[in-house]
Amino acid sequence: MFEATFFYSLAALVLGFGVMVITARNTVHSVLFLVANFLCVALLFLGLGAEFLAIIQVLVYAGGIVVLYLFVVMLVSLKGVPEGQGSPRRRAQLGFLMSAAVLAEISAILVYSARHPGNVPAAPAALQGGNTETVGMLLYTNYLVPFEVASMLLLVAMIGAILLAKKEI
Amino acid sequence: MLETYVVPLLKIAVLLNAVLVSVTYMVLLERKVIAWVQVRLGPMRVGPYGTLQPIADAIKLLLKEDITPARADRWVFTLAPIVSMVPALIAFAVIPFDREARIFGYRVPLYIADVNIGLLYILSITSISVYGIILAGYASNSKFPLLAGLRASAQLISYEVAVTIMLVSMVATAGTLSMVGIVDAQYRSGLWYAFVQPVAFVTLFIGGLAETNRAPFDLPEAEQELTGGFHTEYSGMRFALFFLAEYANMIVVSAVATTLFMGGWLRPFPNVGALSVLDFVPGWIWFLGKTFVFLYVFIWIRATLPRYRYDQLMRLGWKVLIPLGIANLVVTAIVKVLL
Amino acid sequence: MVPITPSHYLVLSAALFMIGVIGVMIRRNIIVVFMSIELMLNAVNINLAAFSQQWQNAVGQVFAVFVIAVAAAEAAVGLAILLAFYRNKDTLNVDEMNSMKW
Numbered sequence: 001m002f003e004a005t006f007f008y009s010l011a012a013l014v015l016g017f018g019v020m021v022i023t024a025r026n027t028v029h030s031v032l033f034l035v036a037n038f039l040c041v042a043l044l045f046l047g048l049g050a051e052f053l054a055i056i057q058v059l060v061y062a063g064g065i066v067v068l069y070l071f072v073v074m075l076v077s078l079k080g081v082p083e084g085q086g087s088p089r090r091r092a093q094l095g096f097l098m099s100a101a102v103l104a105e106i107s108a109i110l111v112y113s114a115r116h117p118g119n120v121p122a123a124p125a126a127l128q129g130g131n132t133e134t135v136g137m138l139l140y141t142n143y144l145v146p147f148e149v150a151s152m153l154l155l156v157a158m159i160g161a162i163l164l165a166k167k168e169i
Numbered sequence: 170m171l172e173t174y175v176v177p178l179l180k181i182a183v184l185l186n187a188v189l190v191s192v193t194y195m196v197l198l199e200r201k202v203i204a205w206v207q208v209r210l211g212p213m214r215v216g217p218y219g220t221l222q223p224i225a226d227a228i229k230l231l232l233k234e235d236i237t238p239a240r241a242d243r244w245v246f247t248l249a250p251i252v253s254m255v256p257a258l259i260a261f262a263v264i265p266f267d268r269e270a271r272i273f274g275y276r277v278p279l280y281i282a283d284v285n286i287g288l289l290y291i292l293s294i295t296s297i298s299v300y301g302i303i304l305a306g307y308a309s310n311s312k313f314p315l316l317a318g319l320r321a322s323a324q325l326i327s328y329e330v331a332v333t334i335m336l337v338s339m340v341a342t343a344g345t346l347s348m349v350g351i352v353d354a355q356y357r358s359g360l361w362y363a364f365v366q367p368v369a370f371v372t373l374f375i376g377g378l379a380e381t382n383r384a385p386f387d388l389p390e391a392e393q394e395l396t397g398g399f400h401t402e403y404s405g406m407r408f409a410l411f412f413l414a415e416y417a418n419m420i421v422v423s424a425v426a427t428t429l430f431m432g433g434w435l436r437p438f439p440n441v442g443a444l445s446v447l448d449f450v451p452g453w454i455w456f457l458g459k460t461f462v463f464l465y466v467f468i469w470i471r472a473t474l475p476r477y478r479y480d481q482l483m484r485l486g487w488k489v490l491i492p493l494g495i496a497n498l499v500v501t502a503i504v505k506v507l508l
Numbered sequence: 509m510v511p512i513t514p515s516h517y518l519v520l521s522a523a524l525f526m527i528g529v530i531g532v533m534i535r536r537n538i539i540v541v542f543m544s545i546e547l548m549l550n551a552v553n554i555n556l557a558a559f560s561q562q563w564q565n566a567v568g569q570v571f572a573v574f575v576i577a578v579a580a581a582e583a584a585v586g587l588a589i590l591l592a593f594y595r596n597k598d599t600l601n602v603d604e605m606n607s608m609k610w
Contacts, residue, residue, distance in 0.1 A: 007512045011520045018524055018547055022531030027539055028245065028307060034543050035300065041550050048517070048561045053569045055289040057553075060576055063296030065546070065583045067326060070303055072587045073539060074319060076594055095533035099526040106522045110515055130285050132346060134566040135573070143570055150577045157581035164588035167595075 006047055013040045027073050031066060038062040052132040180281050184261055192416040193223040199468050206472040226409075233405035238310050241402070246308035250403070250410035253301025256294045257417035263287040264424045265349045267434045267452035279453055280349065287348040288336060291425060292329075295380060299325045301414065302389070302399050309402035318399040320479060321389030325380060327486040332376035334494030335369045338501040339429050342366060352433035359439065363430040368497050370430045372490055374463075377422035379486065381415055384471035388479050423463035424456075431459045517558035525551035536601050542586055549579045 017037040024030040038061050045054035139147050197212065197219065204211030212219035237246055265280035284290060299322045306318015340346055342365060343354040355362055363370045379386040390398040400411050427433060434452030477485070524547060531544030553572045560568025594600060 003512055004510075007516060011516075014520065015523055015527065018527040021543055021547065022527060022535060022540065026242070027537060028242070030540055030543060032245070032248075032304075034546065037547070038550065041554060044517075044520075044554060045557050048557045050557045050560065050569050050572075051284075051286055052289075053553075053557060053572050055286055055293050056573060056576060058293040059289070059296055060580060061546075061550075063293060063299065064326070065580050067296075067299055067303070067322065068583060068587060069539065069543065070300075070307075071319065071322075072591060074303070074307055074315060075591065076539075076600065092530075092534045095530040098533070099529055102529070103522060103526055106518070110518060114515065131566070131569075132286060132289075135569050138566055138570050139573070146574060150574055153581050154577060157584050161584040161588035164585070165591045 003047070007044075010040050010044050010047070014044065027077070028070070031070050031073060034069070035062050035066050038066065050131065052135050176275075176277065177281060180277075181262075184281065185258065188258060188261060188417060188420065189413070191420065192413045193227060195416045195419070195464065196226065196412070197222050198464075199471070202465070202468045203472045206469070230406055230409040235406075236402075236404050238402045241310040242308045245304050247407075249301050249305035249308055250407045250414070251301075252304060253298060253414040254410050254417070256298040256301075257414045257421060260291050260294045260421045261424075263290055263348050264421070265352065265428065265433060266456050268349070270451065270453065283347055283349045285345070285347045285350075288340060288346045288351070288425075288429075291421070292333060292336065295332075295418075295421075296326075296329055298414070298418065299329075301411075305403065305411070306399040309399075311402065314399045314401050317389055317401075321382060321399055324386065324389065324479075324482060324486070325382075327483060328376045328379040328386075328490070331486055331490035331494055332373060332380065334491060334498060335373045335376065336429075338369055338494070338498040339366065339373075341498070341501050341505060343429075348428050348433075351429055352435065355432045356435055356439050361430060361432040361435075366430070366497070366501070368493065370426075372493060372497075373426060373429070374466075375485075376490065377426065378467070378470065379482070381418040381422055383415075383419065383467060385474040385477050386482055387471075388476060388482065419464060419467055420460065423460045423467070426463055427456060427459040514558040514562040517554055521551040521554040521558070524548075524554065536603060538590060538600050538602050538605070541602060542583065542590075546579060546583070549575055 014037060017033045017040065020033040021030050021037060024033060038057060042054040042057040042062070045051075045057060200222075201211040201219070212222040215221045215225045237243060262281045263284060265278075265283065267279040269276050269278045271277075302321045302325070303318050306314045306316070306321075309315070339351070339362065342362060343351040345351060345354065351362075358365070378384075382389055390400065400408055403411065432439065432455075434456045436447050436450065436452075436455055528544045528546075528548035528551065531547065532541050535541055535544070553575055556568040556572040556575070558568075560566060560572075590600075593605065597604070599605075
């Protein structure tokens with residue numbers, strides 16, 4: 001009972017904030033709704049038992065990436081930017097058509113898989129000590145190479161971002 | 170029923186009241202200590218030796234006129250002080266004041282929640298409080314606060330990286346992320362972690378100074394530099410909320426430093442049996458005493474040191490503290506593997 | 509009440525993904541387009557976490573951490589390119605970002 005109310009209210013908040021992100025007039029309001037969306041998604045992760053992922057979502061996504069967006073919005077709005085409206089109607093119709101098609105596909109997949117449940121692969125035993133230790137052990141033993149590649153990617157992205165955004169080299 | 174709902178609510182009520190009263194009295198403490206350092210007396214008129222001064226301040230701020238700048242974003246203008254204050258308050262949820270105490274015959278643990286990712290929780294809450302400053306600078310619809318807000322938040326997120334790396338080496342030493350677990354690890358090892366990891370201790374304190382916009386890193390709110398910084402256009406209770414948020418952040422940083430480095434609620438030399446005569450002092454008194462020492466050092470540093478320039482500040486954060494943190498982490502890892 | 513199965517989370521993530529797609533299609537401001545891409549990545553993360561809970565295997569969460577890392581890198585580089593572009597062309601409208609040389 002508690003789980004159902006928790007899930008449905010969070011789902012409503014996530015989708016509501018998502019709609020506000022794409023429909024707000026002011027860009028700063030869009031960014032604020034995005035932060036609220038990310039915080040609600042972090043709560044959803046907590047409900048799923050992924051506590052490390054929830055904290056990383058708040059720390060990195062809501063506390064780092066969206067701050068970067070806010071910085072860029074502020075730096076751009078220093079000169080004042082009006083947003084021109086193209087032809088929103090045709091694009092909106094195309095968008096709704098595409099999304100209805102994909103939603104129908106996904107619902108078909110869900111209904112099909114509910115009727116034909118497949119084999120459950122054997123899950124490896126969870127390590128003692130909880131979620132963070134399990135994720136950490138997996139990251140550093142089985143998935144060490146993707147971990148190192150991801151850190152190289154972040155290093156290259158950092159250097160590239162500094163280089164691209166500098167005023168003069 | 171009683172234990173899952175009523176006791177935590179009572180604890181939250183008591184803790185919030187205690188925090189809000191102590192941040193108002195921290196204003197008085199700061200003014201008095203800085204005055205004594207400068208060989209003068211500080212507030213003396215209101216109440217005996219000025220002890221009712223915070224109440225006078227609160228009444229003045231509540232009764233001030235509520236000014237909003239023209240063409241400012243009303244929602245964001247009101248939201249910014251709230252976004253500053255709320256993370257400072259909810260970070261107290263994982264701070265352990267004592268393992269347990271007997272109140273009216275019940276054994277009550279003196280912390281609101283012991284999540285097994287307590288330290289990461291505090292870190293993520295600190296990174297949310299950056300938004301208050303950026304939004305305050307933006308919502309004032311004026312050039313000075315906007316630039317000041319951007320500079321202040323750039324400072325905050327730079328020092329966040331240094332603090333995070335230091336906290337990782339602390340987690341490696343203690344072996345757990347939960348705050349109660351870290352104090353237990355200090356009890357088992359018999360030494361406060363300030364002696365095991367002195368570099369991390371000093372660096373975390375410096376990072377905490379920068380995170381809370383305190384001197385000597387208080388350029389964003391220095392009046393001589395940016396006409397008041399990001400809270401230029403704020404007056405009355407909203408301005409008060411910014412300052413209370415800063416003091417509450419100071420208390421959070423002091424409490425975290427106490428838990429991580431000074432043994433939390435443990436008495437000095439917790440494993441030495443000869444000193445167990447000191448055990449009549451309950452653990453939370455030790456905790457509050459140590460936190461008070463840290464707060465005093467915060468105020469002492471403010472009264473003594475001059476302000477950093479902004480580029481010196483950023484250089485310190487990126488070029489000194491982060492390499493030091495990584496070196497500390499590597500040395501900690503090597504020592505943990507070898508021993 | 510129906511117990512909350514991972515299928516509920518899948519429908520939620522599909523809806524959030526669709527909101528992101530609509531955002532990319534109908535908004536002209538490029539920063540809002542970037543934010544809709546972040547919405548889509550979040551939807552994928554919800555999916556991964558739901559499956560991770562269903563199979564009781566933490567690999568889904570490991571993958572989600574990698575998705576967050578890649579999203580961070582992409583946001584940084586994308587916004588840097590946007591800033592450089594804005595300095596030269598003084599517009600944020602995607603319809604006007606259509607020339608390869610000027």
